Amino acid sequence: MIDTVTQDTLRVILPSKVALVTEEIARRNNTDPVSELTHFYASRTYRELENEKSKYWWFSPAELCDLYMQES
16 A cells, blocks of 8 residues: 655556546547547646646546646
């Protein structure tokens, strides 16, 4: 079990978190999650998510989707 999240352990969490977020974005936009993936990786929200210090990893997929949608 992971006691704390570090930049290294965040790399383990990111793939599943990104998958859930892009599924939520696709659901809201009525699009394909795979097509949303490239856009999400280029977003400010993703840049914050991949930075452990931002604590974005703590947000739910719905909250991250909201942040992403506010960028557009």
